[in-house]
Every structure is written in C-alpha cells, then in structure tokens.
Amino acid sequence: MLEPGAAHPVLTIDEARQFEAALFGGDETREWPAMQRAGRAIADAVLRDYRELGAFPENARVLVLAGKGHNGGDALIAARHILEKHPRAKAAVCFVFGEQSLRPLAWRAHRELAQAAPERVAVFDAAAVQKDGAGFDLCLDGIFGFQFRPSVDERVAQLIDSVNALPVCLRAAVDMPSGSFRADFTYATGIVKTPVLENPNSGRVRYLDLGFFSGSPCRDTATLTPAALAPLRALRSSHTDKRDYGHLFIVGGSRKYPGAVLMSVQAALRSGAGLVTAFVPESLAPVFAAQVPEAIWHGMAESPGGGLALEDLPVFRERVSEKTSGTANATALVIGPGLSRDRESFALVTEILRINENIPVVLDADALQSDIIASGKAPRILTPHAGEYQRVEAAIPDGAVVVRKGPLTLIEHSGRKYISPFGGPVLARGGSGDLLAGMIGGLLAQAPGALLHAACRGTVWHGMAADCLARAHGQHAVRTTQLLDFLPEVLRGVSQ
Ligand SMILES: NC(=O)C1=CN([C@@H]2O[C@H](COP(=O)(O)OP(=O)(O)OC[C@H]3O[C@@H](n4cnc5c(N)ncnc54)[C@H](O)[C@@H]3O)[C@@H](O)[C@H]2O)[C@@H](O)CC1
Ligand SMILES: Nc1ncnc2c1ncn2[C@@H]1O[C@H](COP(=O)(O)OP(=O)(O)O)[C@@H](O)[C@H]1O
Known part of the structure; x- marks a missing residue:
C-alpha cells in the first residue's frame, strides 16, 4: 500500500455518479463552488500544458464548445480565468444545443464569462465555427460529461468532426472527450473515470485533484498524485x-x-x-x-x-x-x-x-x-x-x-x-x-x-x-x- 494521498481511486461511471450524488446531493449551492474550483483548475492546467508549445499568444482565440450541463459550465469558467489572465485573448463560445438549453449552473458560468469580458466574448453558432478558417489557439470541449450515453446526434457529430479538422494548437477536453473529439489533453476534474483511460481520443490524461478524496484508495485501480x-x-x-x-x-x-x-x-x-x-x-x-x-x-x-x-x-x-x-x-x-x-x-x-x-x-x-x-x-x-x-x-x-x-x-x-x-x-x-x-x-x-x-x-x-x-x-x-x-x-x- 502507498501512503495516504499518493494515489486516488479511479471510478467507473456508476461509481462516480454515486460518489457525486453522495457528495453534492444534487444541491446546486454545493455544486457551484466545486464547479468554480474545476474551472480554475482546468484553466491553470491548460495554460501550464500550453507551455509545451511556447508562450500563450497575447491575442489568443479560444473556442469553447459548451453542452448543457456541468462540463459546459466548467469549460466556461475555465475560459473566464484564461481571459482574465490574458487581457487581449478572445473567446468564441458555441452552445452546441443552443443557449436556451443551458442548465442553471452552466448558465451562471456563461453569464459570468460574458460579464467579465463583454467585448471579448462572442457567441458562434455551429456554422460559424465550421466556417472559421483561421482556426483557434485553444479549444475547450465541454459538450458532454460522464452522464453522456452514446450515440451523438448527427448534427453534433458533424460539428465535432469539423472542429477536429480545424487548425487548433491545443485541444482540451473537460473530463471526457465528447464523441469523436480528438483531445490533446483530457482534464479529469475531481475523479478519473475508467472510460477516459480506455478512450483513444483522450490524449494525455491529467487528473485535477479537487479534494474529493482523502486516505488510501480502496479501489483496484488508482491514479498516482504528486503526493507520492x-x-x-x-x-x-x-x-x-x-x-x-x-x-x-x-x-x-x-x-x-x-x-x-x-x-x-x-x-x-x-x-x-x-x-x-x-x-x-x-x-x-x-x-x-x-x-x-x-x-x-x-x-x-x-x-x-x-x-x-x-x-x-x-x-x-x-x-x-x-x-x-x-x-x-x-x-x-x-x-x-x-x-x-x-x-x-x-x-x-x-x-x-x-x-x-x-x-x-x-x-x-x-x-x-x-x-x-x-x-x-x-x-x-x-x-x-x-x-x-x-x-x-x-x-x-x-x-x-x-x-x-x-x-x-x-x-x-x-x-x-x-x-x-x-x-x-x-x-x-x-x-x-x-x-x-x-x-x-x-x-x-x-x-x-x-x-x-x-x-x-x-x-x-x-x-x-x-x-x-x-x-x-x-x-x-x-x-x-x-x-x-x-x-x-x-x-x-x-x-x-
Ligand atoms: N543510447 C543507447 O544506448 C540506447 C540503448 N537502448 C538499448 O537498446 C536495446 C534494445 O531496446 P528496445 O527497446 O528496442 O527493445 P527490443 O529490441 O527488445 O524490443 C522488443 C520489441 O518491442 C518493440 N518496441 C521497442 N520499443 C518499444 C516501445 N517503446 N513500445 C512498444 N514496443 C516497443 C520492438 O519493435 C520489438 O518488437 C536495449 O539494450 C536498450 O537498453 C535503448 O534504451 C535506447 C537508447
Ligand atoms: N508518448 C509518450 N507519452 C508518455 N510517455 C512516453 C511516451 N513515449 C515514451 N514514453 C515513456 O518513455 C519511456 C520509454 O521507455 P523505453 O520504451 O524502454 O525506452 P528506451 O528505449 O529509452 O529504453 C517510458 O517511461 C515511457 O512511458
């Protein structure tokens, strides 16, 4: 056995669902701070990993693909932190299921992003994303979370395929790549779930420790942490x-x-x-x-x-x-x-x-x-x-x-x-x-x-x-x- 904190459990989707239900009880007042922590952790990790390419461009263009729920919220909060740190960066936000589909916390995250940098945030529809020949410095995929069950509807699949074909310097998936999204990095927020490890589109898996676990892992599979x-x-x-x-x-x-x-x-x-x-x-x-x-x-x-x-x-x-x-x-x-x-x-x-x-x-x-x-x-x-x-x-x-x-x-x-x-x-x-x-x-x-x-x-x-x-x-x-x-x-x- 390793010392406490050196490894955190890897959970199946069902285990993760039960774990989060026990942790938050579906209570948005408890979920919101966790979403804030996740968004900030994603922003910090993405900017750190971007250094493998060089400096984050001053005029960076960030594409945010937001679904309806928590992953979309995490991506929007991450975008806000990135724009706050880089005052000339711009975000193009694509609400893949439409702005009106956002669940309350994702909506709140969107509102905060828009308020933080009103002149630097633009809403792009799928057609605008698909036509964007200039490409993006960064794409944050927050379309589907781990509640997602295949299959992806045709329209969303097409959008993901066209984003895969766009010139993008770094592709980051929140928690899990959505459908066929080809991530360079997947940021597992709080919990690493088994399918991420098996998904050929995950790229490099980064575990963002949000403080959900303490003590020794009692699961057969665990992820190592810097505490090792x-x-x-x-x-x-x-x-x-x-x-x-x-x-x-x-x-x-x-x-x-x-x-x-x-x-x-x-x-x-x-x-x-x-x-x-x-x-x-x-x-x-x-x-x-x-x-x-x-x-x-x-x-x-x-x-x-x-x-x-x-x-x-x-x-x-x-x-x-x-x-x-x-x-x-x-x-x-x-x-x-x-x-x-x-x-x-x-x-x-x-x-x-x-x-x-x-x-x-x-x-x-x-x-x-x-x-x-x-x-x-x-x-x-x-x-x-x-x-x-x-x-x-x-x-x-x-x-x-x-x-x-x-x-x-x-x-x-x-x-x-x-x-x-x-x-x-x-x-x-x-x-x-x-x-x-x-x-x-x-x-x-x-x-x-x-x-x-x-x-x-x-x-x-x-x-x-x-x-x-x-x-x-x-x-x-x-x-x-x-x-x-x-x-x-x-x-x-x-x-x-
Ligand atoms: N500067 C040096 O002197 C170096 C010497 N090296 C030595 O080269 C010798 C042979 O090493 P190999 O690693 O080529 O072993 P092998 O030649 O024994 O490889 C066995 C099989 O694994 C495949 N394979 C090789 N690297 C792989 C990888 N990273 N992932 C998956 N499959 C892989 C090969 O195609 C081959 O089929 C060892 O003595 C090793 O220490 C290497 O470590 C490289 C550097
Ligand atoms: N794409 C990669 N991503 C992460 N780690 C890698 C990658 N490619 C190689 N490595 C790591 O580099 C090391 C290569 O070891 P090995 O194949 O034995 O090489 P060598 O020929 O140098 O002995 C391993 O620790 C492996 O995990």
Whole structure:
C-alpha cells in the first residue's frame, strides 16, 4: 500500500455518479463552488500544458464548445480565468444545443464569462465555427460529461468532426472527450473515470485533484498524485552519511549499446542513492568514469560479442558480498540497460540473480527475457515497454511489481493498478526508459523493502520531470538526459 494521498481511486461511471450524488446531493449551492474550483483548475492546467508549445499568444482565440450541463459550465469558467489572465485573448463560445438549453449552473458560468469580458466574448453558432478558417489557439470541449450515453446526434457529430479538422494548437477536453473529439489533453476534474483511460481520443490524461478524496484508495485501480513524492521533499536527517542512502549496483552495457547504462547510472545518482556502482564491459569503464566520476565503475571481462562475459561472475559475487565503506553490500540491483542480446551476458545475469535472493532487483530492457525474470527468488520490479511486455507476459512471477511503460504508464502489483498521469511524448526518444530504470533502482536502493513505492515514485518523478522539460524547452529539440536537470525542480516545486 502507498501512503495516504499518493494515489486516488479511479471510478467507473456508476461509481462516480454515486460518489457525486453522495457528495453534492444534487444541491446546486454545493455544486457551484466545486464547479468554480474545476474551472480554475482546468484553466491553470491548460495554460501550464500550453507551455509545451511556447508562450500563450497575447491575442489568443479560444473556442469553447459548451453542452448543457456541468462540463459546459466548467469549460466556461475555465475560459473566464484564461481571459482574465490574458487581457487581449478572445473567446468564441458555441452552445452546441443552443443557449436556451443551458442548465442553471452552466448558465451562471456563461453569464459570468460574458460579464467579465463583454467585448471579448462572442457567441458562434455551429456554422460559424465550421466556417472559421483561421482556426483557434485553444479549444475547450465541454459538450458532454460522464452522464453522456452514446450515440451523438448527427448534427453534433458533424460539428465535432469539423472542429477536429480545424487548425487548433491545443485541444482540451473537460473530463471526457465528447464523441469523436480528438483531445490533446483530457482534464479529469475531481475523479478519473475508467472510460477516459480506455478512450483513444483522450490524449494525455491529467487528473485535477479537487479534494474529493482523502486516505488510501480502496479501489483496484488508482491514479498516482504528486503526493507520492512527499518523502523526497523532506529534509534528510542530519546525522547521516552516504552509507545511509543505499548502494545500487547496475549491471549492463555492451559495445552495441554503451549509452544506455551510462544514462541509468546518471539517473540513479540523481535519485538520492548514497552509492552507485556500475558493472560494465571493461573497454567502457574508463571513458564512463571520466564522464561520471560520482559512480564507482567496475570493468568486467567482455564476451567476443562485446557484452559482459560469464567469466567475471566470481568477481561480481565477491563484490556483492564484500563491504564497501564499511557498510553492507548492494542494497538493490538494476540489470539490463544496454546489455544487448549476448548469450554470455544472459547467462551471467541469470546467475547473478541467484547470488543473493534478499537483494531486490529492477529488471529492464534486454534483461526482460522469460528465463531471466524467472531466475532466483529475489523480490523484483520489471519495467517493460509494450513490446517487452508481450515477450515476457506469460513468465511474470507472482508478487513482481510490473511497470508497464507507455503513453500512460501502469504499475501493477498484487491485482492493483496504479496509473501515472504524468509525462508525455517528449519521452518518446531513446534513453527515457534507461533513465526510469536508474531512478527506480536508486529509490529502491534507499528503501529496499518498498518495491511498489520505488516503482510508483520513480515513475511519477520521471513523468513530472519530463513535463517540466517539455514546458521549458518544448517536445522536439531536446535530449533525453536533459530530463535529469528537472528532477530537483519537481521536488522543490519551482515553476511547475
Ligand atoms: N543510447 C543507447 O544506448 C540506447 C540503448 N537502448 C538499448 O537498446 C536495446 C534494445 O531496446 P528496445 O527497446 O528496442 O527493445 P527490443 O529490441 O527488445 O524490443 C522488443 C520489441 O518491442 C518493440 N518496441 C521497442 N520499443 C518499444 C516501445 N517503446 N513500445 C512498444 N514496443 C516497443 C520492438 O519493435 C520489438 O518488437 C536495449 O539494450 C536498450 O537498453 C535503448 O534504451 C535506447 C537508447
Ligand atoms: N508518448 C509518450 N507519452 C508518455 N510517455 C512516453 C511516451 N513515449 C515514451 N514514453 C515513456 O518513455 C519511456 C520509454 O521507455 P523505453 O520504451 O524502454 O525506452 P528506451 O528505449 O529509452 O529504453 C517510458 O517511461 C515511457 O512511458
């Protein structure tokens, strides 16, 4: 179990309906403040995410697609906040079912928007939206909420299709994309509902915590929150030294993929681990030591293929058992980054997994092979991407923590699932996974009994740092390892 607040439940539509009925009892005086909070949270999140594109344009054109109910109200309130922050921005509001169809709270939200910026808000009918060749900087989709039941009527479907075809820099859906609306981001207000996670039109799912939940989630599926990082934000105890922060051993690298293990080591060093020792092919060790002197580099005999040879197994065995700086040996292992598919290296790591079954291990990349993941009994975290997951799925041992990486990373353990609503396509470049493995390993080395915590915390931290990177420099012209420079910012809450 994670600490309270680190994960909030993901609910089915029926559960969410019951939950909201219990929370608000259909009482508009209680619903209105929640709608205000949702609208503000959407505005803040949209403007923050927009930074991945650059500055929000001074003369931004914002298209608001408002349905009849709460989602329309949330979108209208969000538009008001955006216009208040950007005094030259304009909103085109399309009441998809007509202005007269608005329910009381959505109507109130509309009135407040119109009063806040009367000369900058225009009502567009569907035809005006469809004809708008100039396009929009931002579109807020608040047509349907989770009360929506397919199917969408023909007229609305056509409007959504034409909005999909318009030039729009960022498409944001409130709570759930309406029909076929293709969102770049979906902002789940207060509750993440299961269909959002399955909808291919959701884009990136952002959870906006409106304070509905406290305590530990009692559901099988939960969404991780920034509170998962809380322990990393605390001051370290004064009477400590490096021996108190774990010793991570990383095994990997090959002549074919030298860089992957170097990236894992760099990430592990940034995760707070006291000591990091890397076991790499001997031809690589001196170069790596010159680049990253904080790690202890151990050159191992090389196989003819340029991987780690089996011959140095006794050396590794000795290093695992000996004391370093008077402290215990390795407190966690990471095996796999850049290992390559060398038979000897596979044999070596299979044996390494049998040396000490008390040391928890992260198995990544090429170490994700059925025979390897089944070797030994040490507690383990597996970090497969979709292709690797397919390769090893049938062999995953009971009790393993599995970090299923992808656009929406899912962490599975003992029948529970935790999703990470952080990170984005800026991570779609070689090395992102190597960094994640190093971070999870470094966290695990510091708390070797807490596998689930290390997996969740590492994934959240990595994803949030990726978001900061993309906001600072965009998604395109960056290098994977730049993510590491944003790890402190995530913990210290600077300009997120
Ligand atoms: N700079 C470097 O040295 C880098 C080295 N790398 C190393 O490259 C080796 C091979 O890694 P691969 O990840 O290509 O693994 P594999 O070649 O084992 O991929 C297995 C299967 O998964 C598919 N696949 C690959 N990436 C995927 C993704 N992100 N999502 C879904 N399916 C995916 C592939 O098409 C393939 O069918 C590993 O040793 C890895 O550590 C990579 O980490 C990239 C950076
Ligand atoms: N489109 C995306 N959105 C969010 N995260 C992504 C996206 N693409 C990749 N990632 C993340 O980047 C990492 C890639 O890992 P992996 O595929 O193992 O790459 P590598 O080749 O660098 O080891 C994972 O953490 C994955 O979740």
